[in-house]
Amino acid sequence: MARHVIRPEMYEAREQGFHNIGEASELTGVSSKMIRHYEGIGLIPAASRTFANYRLYNDADIHRLRFIKRSRNLGFSMKQIEALLGLWNNPGRASAQVKKLAKAHADELAQKVRELQAMQRTLENLAKHCHGDQRPDCPILDDLGGVERDSCH
Amino acid sequence: MARHVIRPEMYEAREQGFHNIGEASELTGVSSKMIRHYEGIGLIPAASRTFANYRLYNDADIHRLRFIKRSRNLGFSMKQIEALLGLWNNPGRASAQVKKLAKAHADELAQKVRELQAMQRTLENLAKHCHGDQRPDCPILDDLGGVERDSCH
DNA sequence: CGTTGACCTTCCCATGGTGGGAAGCCCGAA
DNA sequence: TTCGGGCTTCCCACCATGGGAAGGTCAACG
Numbered sequence: 001m002a003r004h005v006i007r008p009e010m011y012e013a014r015e016q017g018f019h020n021i022g023e024a025s026e027l028t029g030v031s032s033k034m035i036r037h038y039e040g041i042g043l044i045p046a047a048s049r050t051f052a053n054y055r056l057y058n059d060a061d062i063h064r065l066r067f068i069k070r071s072r073n074l075g076f077s078m079k080q081i082e083a084l085l086g087l088w089n090n091p092g093r094a095s096a097q098v099k100k101l102a103k104a105h106a107d108e109l110a111q112k113v114r115e116l117q118a119m120q121r122t123l124e125n126l127a128k129h130c131h132g133d134q135r136p137d138c139p140i141l142d143d144l145g146g147v148e149r150d151s152c153h
Numbered sequence: 154m155a156r157h158v159i160r161p162e163m164y165e166a167r168e169q170g171f172h173n174i175g176e177a178s179e180l181t182g183v184s185s186k187m188i189r190h191y192e193g194i195g196l197i198p199a200a201s202r203t204f205a206n207y208r209l210y211n212d213a214d215i216h217r218l219r220f221i222k223r224s225r226n227l228g229f230s231m232k233q234i235e236a237l238l239g240l241w242n243n244p245g246r247a248s249a250q251v252k253k254l255a256k257a258h259a260d261e262l263a264q265k266v267r268e269l270q271a272m273q274r275t276l277e278n279l280a281k282h283c284h285g286d287q288r289p290d291c292p293i294l295d296d297l298g299g300v301e302r303d304s305c306h
Numbered sequence: 307c308g309t310t311g312a313c314c315t316t317c318c319c320a321t322g323g324t325g326g327g328a329a330g331c332c333c334g335a336a
Numbered sequence: 337t338t339c340g341g342g343c344t345t346c347c348c349a350c351c352a353t354g355g356g357a358a359g360g361t362c363a364a365c366g
Contacts (some may be wrong), residue, residue, distance in 0.1 A: 011333095024343065032343085034324065045280065052332055054343060063298065070297045075272045078322075088294050098293050099285035102276050113266055119228045120262040122253050130275040132252035140251050141241050144223045165364070185314085186354065205361055231351075257307065304312055304357095 007119050017058060021047075023035040028065035035065065043068065043082060076105055163203050169212060174200075177210040181218035188218065196221065196235060229258055 025032045035055075039043045044064055047055035057065075067088060071081045083101060087093040126140045163173070174185045183191075187209075191197045197217055200208035210218075220241060224234045236254060240246045279293045 020343075031324080034323080035198060036345095037324080050332095052343085054332080066299050067297050070299065072323090073272075074176050074297075075269065084294070084297065087291075088203060088298060091289055092228070093289045093291070094287045095283050095291040095293075096285045096287065096290060098291045099280050099283045102280045102283070106273050106280065107275040109269050109276070113269045113273065114267070116228065116262050116266045118275065119226075120259050120266065123227055123259040127252050127255045129257065130248050130252045130255070132246045132249045134249065136244055136246045137245060138240075138246070138248035138251045140248075140255050141237070144220050144227075144237065146219050173314075184353080187352080189316095203315085203361095207361080217356080225352090 018048075018056040019058075019062065021055045021057070021107070024055075024062060024065060027062050029069050030065050038065075041078065043078060053074060074105075075109060109153065158229070161203060161209075163205065163207060166203055166209050170209075171201075171209040172215065173210045176207075177215060177218060180215050182216050182222050191218075191221065194231070196231060196238070227258075228262060233258060 014130075015020045019027065021032045021035055024035060028035075030038075035044075039046055039055075044061065047057055047061065049055060064085070067085065068081055071084055076084065080101060084098070087098050087101075126143050131137075160306050161169075172180065177183075177188060181188075188197070191283045192199055197214065200210060200214065202208060209262065212265055217238070220238065221234055224237055233254060237251070240254075249295075252291075279296055282292045
């Protein structure tokens with residue numbers, strides 16, 4: 001069993017399958033900036049370091065970062081990801097808890113979609129009635145300015 | 154014609170149809186905080202003041218704030234609103250310019266909707282395959298963790 | 307007239323994610 | 337040994353909004 005090396009040199013860390021932050025970034029799609037940030041807010045544990053203070057990441061760390069990346073891609077917030085990570089690392093979890101989180105977020109997304117679609121519909125409608133030429137008259141500006149119009153149907 | 158009053162008292166300002174920031178906020182739905190902020194970033198001109206340094210808003214100011222509020226409700230950014238306000242106040246504008254801005258924003262919204270819907274679909278799909286009971290096995294976590302699955306379409 | 311409570315003023319700080327950049331140290335290859 | 341790039345920490349920026357402190361003012365009521 002090897003001597004308990006707390007802060008190895010870079011070359012020996014690499015031999016043991018560790019990655020520096022740049023490699024971790026490439027392997028996970030999470031920028032170095034954000035990896036440090038996630039450590040700062042406690043979303044990932046503080047990385048071990050080389051003698052020269054470089055951060056070191058093992059496969060489990062990479063895995064965790066990929067989990068975070070994928071969760072971000074699905075629009076989860078940091079807080080939600082914190083909860084998801086907790087469940088992920090808890091063998092005694094109930095899948096119902098995970099499903100509840102996922103459904104809640106899906107509902108948030110659906111709500112957001114409805115809001116954006118409402119805006120979009122309104123805008124398309126306004127744009128449709130704007131002749132879009134050199135004249136200054138514009139129902140879009142009229143609407144934004146609160147002009148009373150007979151909102152054609 | 155009345156004496157040129159630069160900084161009147163509150164009571165005489167009110168007689169002349171001015172509102173303080175709280176009233177302006179109620180009339181427009183824009184918070185006092187944001188009204189001050191909009192002034193700070195130059196989105197609205199610096200308000201006139203009473204002798205005691207209270208901000209004063211006339212009907213044109215209220216109108217402008219309503220325009221901003223409505224634009225925000227449609228999801229326009231501050232920069233876009235700045236441009237819209239410029240067109241609104243420019244009698245020589247071409248409605249084509251306004252329409253272009255509106256369409257561009259509508260397209261942004263549509264893009265955002267597509268992104269959110271993709272997330273939502275993925276999530277609903279994952280949740281569908283999660284039994285959601287007391288057992289820890291969970292395809293949602295498996296997916297987030299990057300477990301290779303035969304993604305049953 | 308005085309008190310009181312609501313309002314106004316400026317100023318600083320926080321949010322959520324992400325990025326930019328400076329100053330200084332370190333690694334690896336030529 | 338030198339040099340380009342990567343690493344470290346630290347601060348600042350974005351966008352839009354809100355919270356709150358400290359202090360001055362207004363309006364209404366007794």
